[in-house]
Amino acid sequence: MSKVEVNHLTKSFGSLKVLDDISFQVNDGDFLCIVGPTGCGKTTFLNSLVKLYDIDDGEILINGEEVDLNKHSIAYIMQEYSTMSWLTVKENIQFGMKVRKFSKEKLNRKTEEVLKMVGLEKFADYYPEQLSASMLQRVSIARAFAVEPDLLLMDEPYGQLDLELRFRLEDELIRIWQETKTTIVFITHNIEEAVYMSQRIMVLTNKPTKVKEDFVNPLPLPRNVTEEKFIEMRNKVTNLIKWW
Template sequence: MDEKQTRNKVEVRNLTKRFGDLTVLDGINFNIKEGELLAIVGPTGCGKTTFLNTLSKLMPTTEGNIYINGEEADPKKHNLAYVFQEPTCLPWRTVRENVAYGMEVKGVGKEEREDRATKIMDLVGLTSCADLYPNQVSASMMQRIAVSRAFAVNPDLLLMDEPYGQLDVKLRFYLEDELVNIWRKLNSTVLFVTHNIEEAVYVAERILVLTNKPTKIKAEIPVDLPRPRDLLNPKFIELRKEVTELIRWW
């Protein structure tokens, strides 16, 4: 077993978030291995987006914290990248300039920015539209731009909030394959939140199942399936059913 498989990149300890008397996140604890793609699923309204907002430091926690390489996570020190549900391209910038934007914010030099942007765009098929603007490309292309921009900063932790939820099934599977390809090539640490159980089993190495509010971790499911994954594989179907049963609350 290599170091990637054993070393914790991210540690979440006693993550708690309250809004007045309402407890949304209740003492959540888990680790993410270096280079792991971890999926989070849970029932509608359980607080998945609040969960991501606290992990990304967009929202303060009530108690607990997130640690990266043993240090308290700090956006000024660590690269915390976030891909939202909605495309977040800057309309006045070209595709290439959008992909490079996060690196600009982080102060990466121009030559390295251009080199990284070119490599990422090649990986996700954006090279041919590099000089176009967001209003000249499709919705799936815009989401590719957001994913590329996030990976380009070499994130310590990449948070993804249902990035393909608004796309049709065929496009979703294509982009999920693309995501797995870029994740494997760049060895990034990714936390992928989705309401789609099939998607979670398809992309993740491990799945955490959340409860209803006040939200805790109900179960941890390892996904030991070869890639590329076959939706008709009996083990795939068994895992999908297991996660579905864990989420059901009726």
């Protein structure tokens, strides 16, 4: 059974049709990168998936059932800063775990683990206003990983990070995916990032958005961005996205 099944998904904002009859499946353990032109509705799709937006038509199923955020363990890393200003870094990270009622022991262990993963151990008691933009995004990433989700949705999470950290977190994400086989849907406009990490790539068209191409990324892990095959794949995706 597919982890995520999207059937004939249609979503409009007023007269503007954003998603037009989109259908695809994400299998259990997939690492799917969705790429497409800016403003093509990638975020709208993820927001519809977690029921932040009501859809006009079609259906989204998780494990064959309608999405239930209490039942399905989903974590969503948004594009916007989503850290809560009244909570410390540590408390922000523990937010999702507390909602999901993790035991105290597990809560503390996971907090330590993810703080280390994003390199914020020394900033555990800091408040968001004391952190840089990249650190804020790392807090959101840590918060999502902490709940050990079955389905991880990531909406351009590394867009605001510096290069070095981005590369580190990309490798870290690949490592976590290989270890846990968590299903990941990763939205990005960075083609190199998509080719570097994904196991499957889905290219969307401009609005109204349709699936232009959906294919398996055959390059073996770990990947090297300077290798000929990597560059070929990157060019292939670039050509698919081009609307000019």
